Amino acid sequence: xxLLDFARGPAMQIAIIIFxxxxxxxxxxxxxxxxxxxxxEPRQKGAxxxxxxxxxxxxxxxxxxxxxxxxxYIIGYIIHLGLFIxxxxxxPHMLFxxxxxxxxxxxxxxxxxxxxxxxxxxxxxxxxxxxxxxxVHRLIxxxxxxxxxxxxxxxxxxxxxxxxxxxxxxxxGLAIHLLSVWLLxxxxxxxxxxxxxxFVVSRYTTGSRFARRGGMA
Amino acid sequence: xxxxxxxxxELDYESKRLSVRKPEERxxxxxxxxxxxxxxxxxxxxxxxxxxxxxxYMEACIHxxxxxxxxxxxxxxxxPRHTPIWKxxxxxxxxxxxxxxxAFMYKTLNLKPxxxxxxxxxxxxxxxxxCTLCGRCTLICPMSIDIATLVGMARHGMFHAGLVxxxxxxxxxxxxxxxxxxxxxxxxxxxxxxxxxxEHEVEMNVNEDQADVLVLMSSIEIQKYPESMAATxxxxxxxxxxxxxxxxxxxxxxxxxxxxxxxxxxxxxxKVISTAEKIGAKVVILPECGHAYQAMRWQxxxxxxxxxxxxxxxxxxxxxxxxxxGDLKLKTVNxxxxxxxxxxxxxxxxxxxxxxxxLEALGVELREAESGGNLNFCCGGGGGVITIHRxxxxxxxxxxxxxxxxxxxxxxxxxxxxxxxxxxxxxSGEKLNWGKDMNSLLELVAENLVEEGKR
Numbered sequence: 001x002x003l004l005d006f007a008r009g010p011a012m013q014i015a016i017i018i019f020x021x022x023x024x025x026x027x028x029x030x031x032x033x034x035x036x037x038x039x040x041e042p043r044q045k046g047a048x049x050x051x052x053x054x055x056x057x058x059x060x061x062x063x064x065x066x067x068x069x070x071x072x073y074i075i076g077y078i079i080h081l082g083l084f085i086x087x088x089x090x091x092p093h094m095l096f097x098x099x100x101x102x103x104x105x106x107x108x109x110x111x112x113x114x115x116x117x118x119x120x121x122x123x124x125x126x127x128x129x130x131x132x133x134x135x136v137h138r139l140i141x142x143x144x145x146x147x148x149x150x151x152x153x154x155x156x157x158x159x160x161x162x163x164x165x166x167x168x169x170x171x172x173g174l175a176i177h178l179l180s181v182w183l184l185x186x187x188x189x190x191x192x193x194x195x196x197x198x199f200v201v202s203r204y205t206t207g208s209r210f211a212r213r214g215g216m217a
Numbered sequence: 218x219x220x221x222x223x224x225x226x227e228l229d230y231e232s233k234r235l236s237v238r239k240p241e242e243r244x245x246x247x248x249x250x251x252x253x254x255x256x257x258x259x260x261x262x263x264x265x266x267x268x269x270x271x272x273x274y275m276e277a278c279i280h281x282x283x284x285x286x287x288x289x290x291x292x293x294x295x296x297p298r299h300t301p302i303w304k305x306x307x308x309x310x311x312x313x314x315x316x317x318x319x320a321f322m323y324k325t326l327n328l329k330p331x332x333x334x335x336x337x338x339x340x341x342x343x344x345x346x347x348c349t350l351c352g353r354c355t356l357i358c359p360m361s362i363d364i365a366t367l368v369g370m371a372r373h374g375m376f377h378a379g380l381v382x383x384x385x386x387x388x389x390x391x392x393x394x395x396x397x398x399x400x401x402x403x404x405x406x407x408x409x410x411x412x413x414x415x416e417h418e419v420e421m422n423v424n425e426d427q428a429d430v431l432v433l434m435s436s437i438e439i440q441k442y443p444e445s446m447a448a449t450x451x452x453x454x455x456x457x458x459x460x461x462x463x464x465x466x467x468x469x470x471x472x473x474x475x476x477x478x479x480x481x482x483x484x485x486x487x488k489v490i491s492t493a494e495k496i497g498a499k500v501v502i503l504p505e506c507g508h509a510y511q512a513m514r515w516q517x518x519x520x521x522x523x524x525x526x527x528x529x530x531x532x533x534x535x536x537x538x539x540x541x542x543g544d545l546k547l548k549t550v551n552x553x554x555x556x557x558x559x560x561x562x563x564x565x566x567x568x569x570x571x572x573x574x575x576l577e578a579l580g581v582e583l584r585e586a587e588s589g590g591n592l593n594f595c596c597g598g599g600g601g602v603i604t605i606h607r608x609x610x611x612x613x614x615x616x617x618x619x620x621x622x623x624x625x626x627x628x629x630x631x632x633x634x635x636x637x638x639x640x641x642x643x644x645s646g647e648k649l650n651w652g653k654d655m656n657s658l659l660e661l662v663a664e665n666l667v668e669e670g671k672r
Contacts, residue, residue: 025318026276026318026319028318029317029318029319030269030272030273030276030317030318031269033267033268033269033272033316034268034269035268035269035270036268036519038518038519039518039519039521039522039523039524040514040515040516040517040518040519040524040525041518041524041525041528041529043567054361058358058359058360058361059359061283061357062356062357062592064587064588064592065283065286065287065356065357068283068286068357069283069286069357072281072283073359076281076359134282135297136282136285136291136297136300137280137282138297139297139298139300139303140280140282140297140300140302140303141280142280143328144280145280190319190322192278192279192280194276195277195279195360198273198276198277198360199277199359199360201273201277202273202274202276202277202360202361202362203360203361205270205273205274205361205363206355206361206362206363207361209270209363210567213515213565213566213567214566214567214568214569215563215564215565215566215567215568215569215591216356216564216569216591216592217352217355217356217361217363217564
């Protein structure tokens, strides 16, 4: 079995199992915890509307905060959108998923995907440098922050190397790229990548809690 | 866990800020426990709060550090330790190691080490001196994490581990034993009501057996701003309300909540709730006090264990509905006003529109400060911070920022509806030569009532 066979076979299966089981474990583990009913008289009905609103209002900082954290949000958006575009609209990625789901979709030209990947990788490095240099970030960062950065950045770097034919051996390079993605999936349930789910739960929780009170969150 | 050398310290009545006298020797550790016992107590009491809501928030943090930029303490100090989420580090650490879905992994592999007593002692300053529970950090958080609620929870473990700052512990114990944190015992309260009644020639209703409205006061008002009592009485008499003060249920502040003792928080709330039940009150009016609103309006029913059998209103809400219904007519005040929103009433309480309706009825020109209303910068004195002497320097720095924001409005008159904010403004104003007074919305209304036939 070549490294590519391993990456396409057992490695992928193990990674997907850990990814799915891990996510379910973590979500259910929190949802299984008790929740006390709030007995206070709500100011207004329809807390769930506030919960849904909460999902969107925190997508961009309130006006007084924009000068302070606007740039940080932009870097964040570049990373998130870049990841999404490359993953869904890169032709090789689409073909990979098409094999599983049984249908194809429109993709972006390779050059565009490469450019997006380069920009995203640069944004990831900017985020890393900020984490290392800014005193607040340096203090509050732990292993998870750096591990998350590594497993997110590695697929971009190995993917770009594969596209640009920079590996001594293409097949081994492709295998390394796949393995880096499986590493991301395996790490996903254990660290802060879980924010892909928590952001919805957390924003909804605060949005609905404060909708029944009024005020702002 | 009481220690006479701690509780005997007298209150400082000379200062414009009411607290215990600056202690010559600090006792920031209470009770006689071994270090292991302290950690154990902290863990047990942290664990009580690890429900779904707290867990969701602790899971959701991505360590982006944005919260620092919304925090008045970080903005004033620039100290990374004052980053709001960092203040929760031991609480988060305990959650991940003891309660989270991956706790078995963190514990077995010791990936999250056990919280130590030294860590807890270091965090006392972060959980008490440098957080007013103002919740501005939630506004900036991309995950919308309610850090203030978590800090409030973390204080539970700290209290039971005997790790509350000296002054805050002292006033809390005083409140539990004497019925008031700042010396406003029932007899002091009664005396001062009588004094204010005479002084302002207002009829005071005390200890009525039955009344529709039970009026609470905070000890800051009773001791520092007793005119609030006269003002409230004047307005309620003017409206012809059936109301009363009660010496068995009057203290609106809840230092049990602020210091982190849920049992005492419940005791303090229950005094008011049972008094209101006893006299058949339909409405309980909370005074100009921010955290009192949080304690009774939003946490009262949860302490009681069922919905409250009466309505709870902050005085500004009561006044707003009275002017809206036309029950209260006010003279026009030809001044420009900047209003300082108390965090616990506005942003975290939801009563933000109420004072604005009252100010509109007073016909003033309201000049909103930059980042005002729900986005308001906290005065830096809430959450018990103002009682702690070692927190003074930073509190003044925060207040300097606050003064700049309010001064920038160019308003002639400064108004708020929280007596704790007010005493912070008054004390810091004296220290920093602000040269302005902070006025009470309630007193402004009382001074400008339109008497029938005198319009």
